[in-house]
Amino acid sequence: MGILNIWLPITNLEFSIILLFVIGFCIGVLGGFFGVGGGWIATPALNIFRFDMDFAIGTDITQIFGNSIVATKVHSGLGNIDWKLGIFSIIFSVFGVELSAQFVVYLKAAFGAEALDVIIRWCYIVLLSFLGVFMLYDYFVVQKRMAEEDQKKFDPSLKKTTSESKKKPKRKTPLPQRLQLLKIPPMISFPISGIKSVSIWIVLLIFFIAGVLQGFLGVGGGFIKMPAMIYLLGVPTIIAVGTDLFNVLITSLYGGFTYALKGRVELIAALIMFCGGAIGAAFGSTATKYVHGYKIRLLFAIMIIVAAFSVLIKQLEKPLEMPYLNTVSGILVLGGAILMTSIVLGKLVVSYIKVKKSELSFNYNDFEKK
Secondary structure (H helix, E strand, C coil), X not given: CCCCEEEECCCCEEEEHHHHXXXXXXXXXXXXXXXXXXXHHHHHHHHHCCCCHHHHXXXXXXXXXXHHHHHHXXXXXXXXXXXXXXXXXXXXXXXXXXXXXXXXXXXXXXXXXXXXXXXXXXXXXXXXXXXXXXXHHHHHHHHHHHHHHHHHHHCHHHCCCHHHHHHCCCCCCCHHHHHHCXXXXXXXXXXXXXXXXEEHHHHHHHHHHHXXXXXXXXXXXXXXXXXXXXXXXCCCHHHHHHHHHHHHHHXXXXXXXXXXXXXXXXXXXXXXXXXXXXXXXXXXXHHCCCCCHHHHHHHHHHHHHHHHHHHHHHHCCCCCCCCHHHHHHHHHHHHHHHHHHHHHHHHHHHHHHHHHHHHHHHHHHHHHXX
């Protein structure tokens, strides 16, 4: 066994300490930045590097709890958390997590570890691809609309007459507003998120389904809950990021506990990943202060599409009888995570330098006036 390798007794694997730390650090940065636990990177990565899927799920959910502590603390200081919405989301998610954890254990007992891996991989591929493509589409639609509005401001010839504007069909009511119009009592409000009134049953359904997917896929649930809060409830992006991390903190604690009781958590691996993740989460959470909402959505969409593609490559390894695809898949998911981590850290450093320069310039001008 190499000096930088460690023996993991529960999974009976020899694993690189550096690799676990790097996975954890990337998850911490991206989790803190996107408001997610990062399981959509870590669970496929651990599975690609020889963890059985149920152990990858349990280990990842456990280390997500540690990362979320740091990220939630930073977002709380930035005022990005709707605590009321977070508490309701936690209550409804926990039931879904427990239901799906039981289902995962049943599937492995009934069909075996290999069949379980295939089922969960295809769920990852479909869900990640759908979310990524949808968020990319939404980003470019909004950017196009904003560009047209800016162009009309500076080019009066593009402005339509009053009669023409009356003929223009009304824009469809956004989905969050339509859901909020469903008056199914009891109703509840979330002022911090700008939600005046919504049926508690809609909130329950959204977060229960998110909890089911969280426990089944071995993720913090953030890559499901964060888009759900934005596109279904109409929560502002930054508030959705912070609130989702608070949700992930509590639900991953419960998820790790229930998987540990079932003997599906490699605690040594989770601890090493947490050490890297705790450092990364502080950087990632701080970066949200400098990057605007739609830019966060764009980077998030790109990253989950990369993750979906890496899982697809891994899934094709055996049917195509190409063992090297496992290596390609691992390089893709880790390479994508490292690249996106570098982009986030780069934006943080550049923004920090700009802020410091503006502060120095302000102080110098103030001195000159004196």
